[in-house]
Amino acid sequence: MSAQIPSEITDWFAGRGWRVRRHQSEMLEASDKGQHALLVADTGAGKTLAGFLPTLADFTPTRLAGESPPDGLRTLYVSPLKALAHDVQRNLLTPVEEMGLPIRIETRSGDTPSDRKKRQRTKPPHVLLTTPESLSLLLSYPDSLEMFRGLKRVVIDEVHAFATGKRGDLLALALTRLQAIAPDMQRAALSATVADPEAFRAWLAPWGDIDAVELVDGEKGAEPQVEILLPDEERVPWGGHAGRWAIPQLYEEIRKNNTTLVFTNTRFLAEFIFQLLWDINDDNLPIGIHHGSLAKEARRKVEGAMARGELRALVCTASLDLGVDWGDIDCVVQMGAPKGSSRLLQRIGRANHRLDQPSRAILVPGNRFEFLEATAAKDAVDEGQRDGEEFRDGGLDVLAQHIMACACAGPFQEDELLAEIRSTLSYAWVEEEQFRRVLGFVENGGYALRAYDKFKRIVRDKQGVWRLTHPEHAARHRMNAGIIVDSEMLTVRFRNGRNLGKVEERFAATLSPGDTFFFAGLSLEVEQLKDMDVVVRAAKQSATIPSYGGQRLPITTHLAGRVREMLVDRAGWNRFPDDVREWLEVQDWRSQMPGPGMLLVETFPHAKKHYAVYYTFEGWNANQSLGMLITRRMEDRGLFPGGFVANDYSLAVWGLKPVDDPAPLLSPDILAHEFVEWVQESHLLRRAFREVAVISGLVERQHPGKRKTGKQVTFSTDLIYDVLRKYEPDHVLLEAAWADARARMTDVGRLGDLLERSERELVHVELDRVSPLAVPVMTMIGREAVPQGAVDDELLLEAETLAGEAMRIEDIEPIED
Structure with a gap:
């Protein structure tokens, strides 16, 4: 096995007191056989070096055998983080320099200077370290065909971190384009935490041919x-x-x-x-x-x-x-x-x-x-149990962005591009009719928008070839392309121009000159708000910290199941601290434990209101959605709902009248009727539409010399949203927005499973006061609009009051022998 490894590499390992590990050797073997490969190995196992081993081997004197080193781009390394690419460059340069290999290595990201980016397209390094977004932009240039023609392999690091989301969709489409340019290109993906290797092999493989991807298991390391x-x-x-x-x-x-x-x-x-x-x-x-x-x-x-x-x-x-x-x-x-x-x-x-x-x-x-x-x-x-997100169908907004990138690179044939796109698992489901709908959107914005010249981006000639209507559309695409749609950000800087970072426009709108806040480890005072900048100076003290509207990470289904099992494993409570064990024992005596196969709902009076706590364990996003739907149904039934709060584990809803039977509030038809109505009325669909409109290129955030504010982008997308809802309700972007709102923003899959199970798993317990298990979510009431962590002291005081009521045991009757 080691005989295939050039002596320069084995000698370098030996000189550092290391050995070539089995999985590193197997990655080189797979490459020599022309196979794609997925490496799943523990952190610290040398995964990145394993991914690059075939490239290093190609440049050793042993394998060059007197030939000159090859010119041009040979290996593309794709990572989810810019920091990771820079770290890899730092660590990869050491073996290259110490072995004396003639390899040039560079990074390319949004932080790379424009002159270097331009030079990389005409004189690329042997190894380019980049992100999915930067790769997609590279493919939008006409010279990309020449740049990638000699590409031998793509190494995808930490593949679990983005393959199942929209960045993974973008990368999957980029891989199909690269494979069309360089048919013999090999794909290698690396991860320490893949829960379902077979699913990732299918995602990595061209045409979903899982047998073309070799699974390499890493050597086991020390237990954490x-x-x-x-x-x-x-x-x-x-x-x-x-x-x-x-x-x-x-x-x-x-x-x-x-x-x-x-x-x-x-x-x-x-x-x-x-x-x-x-x-x-x-x-x-x-x-x-x-x-x-x-x-x-x-x-x-x-x-x-x-x-x-x-x-x-x-x-x-x-x-x-x-x-x-x-x-x-x-x-x-x-x-x-x-x-x-x-x-x-x-x-x-x-x-x-x-x-x-x-x-x-x-x-x-x-x-x-x-x-x-x-x-x-x-x-x-x-x-050694892992969990992770499941794969879903690729997003139509990402597909639209990719089609536009292909058009920027040069004219294309419709049937050839469709075949290329369908070669990836993420878009294998796309039929001709669906593809033509997306193509039609890229062409002119769709039926309701095609009268406007600004949306006419591509056109088909008499020979059936698609091309740009004007070269300026390519420049506009490259300025606005990307997958990550953050809230609009304002730059925080000192008067001398020193940049500290960015805060969301929503937070900046609450600031006035003289206000203080804590950011980048510094106490700052606002001097002025100017255009897209918050100009600050040092301050003595501040308690305010910017909060960001990023999506919360929900507890995984795997961990939620384990917590449920703990709640009913009474023998296992002995390993818990005394106060946690007592908390569970009193809950067990006074109510029930929400174990596997049970949806526990507790109802009780408190502070002159009536409360219902639903123990779902389905994550914050799903519980938020459920709270909105339940309060709508309570209103329809005259129960006068007052509000709700949610965490990952439970949902607390209160009103002026008691919920005598929670079953009707949880019937599954809530998703067929109230859910659709609620999503259309709420901000969710508008927000989802804003994201898909930006990703697809319908609404541009940047123009030469200026950038739209968040308010301007929102105004533009809301205006188009209302037009499409009225005149073209089946528009492809409304379909994409619905997919986002349902699957990503509300965890509707978990919510649907919960409602379906409620018909057979619902257990309703009526109590005379708050239960011990309800205390953590009850402490959140009145605090949901306050940033996490800012009110911990008050929460603890309130929690002790609620806990005293929940844990009161003077009315417990002694158990007879």
């Missing part, structure tokens, strides 16, 4: 060491999400370690936790912060400091989830619930990042349900 942090007095909080109670213990952990990586689930929490740590940093330890809204310069500075071992701790978000190789991290901390075992495993792997050394992680639950979730995640990691 995961612990759950408890308060010093061993009382797990009832409410709150930030885990601020743990800050003193977390700081002591940072003091003990060389480097600690602290993960949070949101950008707000990253800033919040960083501020709390800095407030007690009496030793002036170098602690940094990293998230996607910080300026590029700030992120690069922190990444460099971490690579050099200059930081004792770094507070971050998913911006550093994937693949970043900092080998001297002692410990990873997860603040709040991990939401999935694969996500937790990925984050744990950032510690030590070596296959033969155990990674150490600490989970910090914010409340008692999060303690159960953390325990479930720890058990799953201990058992």
Whole structure:
């Protein structure tokens, strides 16, 4: 097996005291056989090097055998994060330089200077590290045919992180284009946390030919060491999400370690936790912060400091989830619930990042349900169980963007492009009629919009060939193409021009000169709001932190099932802290436990209102949707609903009249009637339409020399939305918006399953007061509009009051012997 590996490579490994691992050798074997490959290996197993091994081998003197090294682009590396591409470049240059291989390696992303981008198209490096969006833009240039003609392989790193979403759709379409340009191109995908390798093999394979993709299992590494942090007095909080109670213990952990990586689930929490740590940093330890809204310069500075071992701790978000190789991290901390075992495993792997050394992680639950979730995640990691999102049909808005990119690259034949598109699993379902609808939209915007010249982007000539109506459409496409549609952002900068990062327009609209807020680890005072900038200066103190409207991560179905099983595993409660065990025991005595196969609904009076708590375990998004639908039905039945709050585990709804029978409120026909009406009336469909309109190119965010504000984009999309709803309700973008609103924004699949099960699994328990299990969600009432973490102290006080009522046991009758 090792005989196939050039001696230059084996000697380099040996010189560092390493050996070529079995999976690395098998990746080279697969490439030599002309096979595509999917590598699933633990973090620290040398996955990235395994993916690049065929490229390195091609440039060794052994394989060149006296020939000159090949010119042009040979290997394309695609990653979900710009930080990951830069980290890989840093680590890949070492073996290339030490082996003396004649390989040029460069990165390309939105941060790459325009002159370098232009040069890369005419004189590309041998290896180009990029993202799905930058690759799609490259393919929109006429010279892309020449640039990619000699491409031998594409390496897709951390494939689990984006293959199942719209970025995966874009990449799948880019792979079909690359395969058409370079038919012998090989595909390789890498991941540590793929739950269903067969599904990923099918996604990776051209024409879904799973046999063309070899599955390579990595060598097993040391088992991770995961612990759950408890308060010093061993009382797990009832409410709150930030885990601020743990800050003193977390700081002591940072003091003990060389480097600690602290993960949070949101950008707000990253800033919040960083501020709390800095407030007690009496030793002036170098602690940094990293998230996607910080300026590029700030992120690069922190990444460099971490690579050099200059930081004792770094507070971050998913911006550093994937693949970043900092080998001297002692410990990873997860603040709040991990939401999935694969996500937790990925984050744990950032510690030590070596296959033969155990990674150490600490989970910090914010409340008692999060303690159960953390325990479930720890058990799953201990058992090697992974979870993840399932594949779904590719988005029509992404398909429209890809068709436009192809037209920018040059004229195309309709049937040839359709065949190319259908060769990927994501779009194998597209029939000719559906394709013509999308093509018609790209041509002129559709029936209701075709009278406007601005929407006439492509035209078919007499020979049946499609081409651009005007070259300017190519420039406009490249300025606006992309998949990630964030809320409109304003730049935060000092008067001298130093850029700190971006905050959402929604937050900036609440600011006035003199207001203060905490951002990028600094207390700032607003001097003025100018165009798309928030001009600031340093301030002494601030309590306000920008919040961002990003989508919440719901608990995975796998973890939710494990938590349900814990609730009915009474023998297993002995391993829990005393207060958690008592919480479950009193719940078990006073009500019921919502175990597998049961939808528990508790109703009780509280504070002169009537409450119903639905224990769904279907995630925040699904519970939010269910709350809106249930309150509509309550209103129709004269129950005078007052409102609702939701978390991942349960939904609390209150009104002026009691819910005597919850079954009619949960009947499945709610999705056929009320759901459609509610979505059409709510902001959900309009927001989904805004996203698909931007992705598909219908509405442009940027024009030469100027950028539309978020309000302008919203106004444009709302106007078109109303026109299409009235005159062309079957428009392809309305169909795409419905798919988004149903599948992604409301988790309607989980909601539908829940409602269908409710007919046979519903258990209704009427109580005289709040139950112990209801306390965590009840503490959220009146707080749902406040950013997470900002009101933890108040929540704890309120929780103790509710808990006293829920846990009162003076009326428990003694059990007779």
